Amino acid sequence: MIDVLRRHLARIGRKVRASAKTAIESSPARPVVSKTGLFQGNVARSHPAVKCGESILDKGFGVEFRTDRNEPCVEIGNECILKCKIIFETDTGSVKIGDGCYIGGTRIISAQSVEIGNWVTMAWGIMIYDHNSHSLDFRERINDQKRQLKDWGSGNFIRNKNWDVVDKKPIRIGDYAWIGFDAVILKGVTIGEGAVVGARSVVTRDVEPWTVVAGNPAQVVKRLTPGEPLTSGDLSEI
Numbered sequence: 743m744i745d746v747l748r749r750h751l752a753r754i755g756r757k758v759r760a761s762a763k764t765a766i767e768s769s770p771a772r773p774v775v776s777k778t779g780l781f782q783g784n785v786a787r788s789h790p791a792v793k794c795g796e797s798i799l800d801k802g803f804g805v806e807f808r809t810d811r812n813e814p815c816v817e818i819g820n821e822c823i824l825k826c827k828i829i830f831e832t833d834t835g836s837v838k839i840g841d842g843c844y845i846g847g848t849r850i851i852s853a854q855s856v857e858i859g860n861w862v863t864m865a866w867g868i869m870i871y872d873h874n875s876h877s878l879d880f881r882e883r884i885n886d887q888k889r890q891l892k893d894w895g896s897g898n899f900i901r902n903k904n905w906d907v908v909d910k911k912p913i914r915i916g917d918y919a920w921i922g923f924d925a926v927i928l929k930g931v932t933i934g935e936g937a938v939v940g941a942r943s944v945v946t947r948d949v950e951p952w953t954v955v956a957g958n959p960a961q962v963v964k965r966l967t968p969g970e971p972l973t974s975g976d977l978s979e980i
């Protein structure tokens with residue numbers, strides 16, 4: 743009777759060890775963490791290419807990587823509230839946001855560099871594009887389309903795009919600037935300190951500091967008085 747029981751227990755033990763072995767062998771040694779895709783809200787902090795200070799990353803905030811990026815290409819300072827979406831279609835491009843910025847539902851698409859200063863206010867619907875995305879030569883755009891058709895369904899339909907033929911230039915937005923809703927800021931533009939960009943403007947050329955620009959292409963419509971330079975004491979009462 744005891745022998746029967748012993749054989750039965752041994753059989754159960756063998757079964758348990760076999761299924762545990764199968765479970766270990768069928769699961770990968772380490773979890774595979776993909777560095778491509780959309781990293782939304784606070785999840786973005788976990789990406790190796792994102793460096794973020796003490797700022798609020800709203801659920802509307804996101805960084806989309808179409809390729810693996812390991813070196814920091816998104817830098818965010820302190821005291822910001824961000825609801826924007828940053829998109830890297832290729833393995834170049836960077837976005838730097840200073841301190842105290844409020845950025846609403848804006849899209850920033852970078853293949854070169856976008857630098858936003860401190861205490862910048864940006865509304866929703868803004869598009870910041872530091873490159874043209876395609877060549878002015880129609881033959882290159884046909885090549886783009888042919889490659890897209892070939893790579894469609896691979897998970898990244900522009901994986902073989904030829905970025906060498908795309909014009910790219912850095913964008914800089916100075917401290918204290920305010921960009922109105924639905925504005926478009928194109929490659930190579932520097933927006934000066936304290937400048938204001940009117941709603942729905944298309945900014946194709948540099949904007950002088952302490953001016954208001956509006957229209958398409960954006961033109962100066964007003965000049966502002968900067969006033970006294972900001973001191974640390976100016977902000978401490980809030």
Ligand SMILES: CC(C)(COP(=O)(O)OP(=O)(O)OC[C@H]1O[C@@H](n2cnc3c(N)ncnc32)[C@H](O)[C@@H]1OP(=O)(O)O)[C@@H](O)C(=O)NCCC(=O)NCCS
Nearest residue numbers: 871873874875876878909928929944945946947958959960
């Ligand atoms: C149209 C475009 C491709 C032209 O690029 P480009 O040949 O490098 O043009 P430049 O920057 O040299 O500008 C040439 C002139 O056109 C004006 N201009 C350019 N784009 C303009 C626009 N969208 N609206 C109004 N004026 C525009 C510039 O102000 C400049 O005029 P100026 O010399 O009198 O100041 C580019 O300006 C653009 O719109 N890029 C975005 C393309 C896009 O939508 N890509 C998204 C994915 S498909």
